[in-house]
Amino acid sequence: MYIAEGINIMEDNIYAEYIASDQETAKASGLLKIKKEEVMDKKRKPTQGSPDISLSETNYNKASFFYQNNSFISAEKLLLESLELGTEDARTFDMLINIYKKTDNYPKLIKTLDIAIKRCNSRKKEYRQLKKSFILEQILKDVNSV
Numbered sequence: 001m002y003i004a005e006g007i008n009i010m011e012d013n014i015y016a017e018y019i020a021s022d023q024e025t026a027k028a029s030g031l032l033k034i035k036k037e038e039v040m041d042k043k044r045k046p047t048q049g050s051p052d053i054s055l056s057e058t059n060y061n062k063a064s065f066f067y068q069n070n071s072f073i074s075a076e077k078l079l080l081e082s083l084e085l086g087t088e089d090a091r092t093f094d095m096l097i098n099i100y101k102k103t104d105n106y107p108k109l110i111k112t113l114d115i116a117i118k119r120c121n122s123r124k125k126e127y128r129q130l131k132k133s134f135i136l137e138q139i140l141k142d143v144n145s146v
Contacts, residue, residue, distance in 0.1 A: 055081075055082070055085060056082040056085055056087040056089060056092065057089075059078040059079065059081055059082045059092075060078075060079070060082060060089065060091055060092055060095070062075075062078050063075040063076075063078040063079050063082075063092075063095060064095070066078070067095055067098075067099065072099045072102065072103055075095065075099060076096065076099050079092050079095055079096045079099075080096075083096075083115060086119075087119075088119045088120055090116070090120050090122070090123050093112060093113075093115070093116040093119075093120060093127070096108075096112045097109060097112055097113065097116075097130070100112060101134075106134070106138055109134060110131065110134065110135070113127050113130060113131040113134070114131070117131070
């Protein structure tokens with residue numbers, strides 16, 4: 001009997017705290033509006049300024065495992081997640097380029113090279129040259145197939 005009464009009292013206290021916090025929140029409606037705007041701004045803008053390096057590194061390591069086992073779809077998903085985080089790691093771009101080259105996905109290959117050109121300042125020239133080579137290769141394939 002004592003346990004049931006204790007549970008009821010505890011539930012009443014929790015409910016009272018919930019009601020009190022809800023009333024405080026209702027008074028501070030501007031706070032909710034600010035938080036909502038912050039969330040919406042984060043959704044609109046990719047976080048290129050501060051990429052989560054540890055998650056990008058983890059994704060790259062996992063993707064390497066999948067890549068070595070020819071599971072290109074799984075590797076691609078992890079690498080694309082890193083791109084969404086704003087990574088500037090050339091290894092991520094290199095692996096994606098290799099995946100798209102092996103799977104003959106020309107549009108994604110060019111799109112990845114464009115992103116790499118924008119983000120990897122140290123290898124920008126190399127990625128531009130690589131893009132030109134792939135475009136020329138694709139033109140030659142198209143001409144030979146006609």
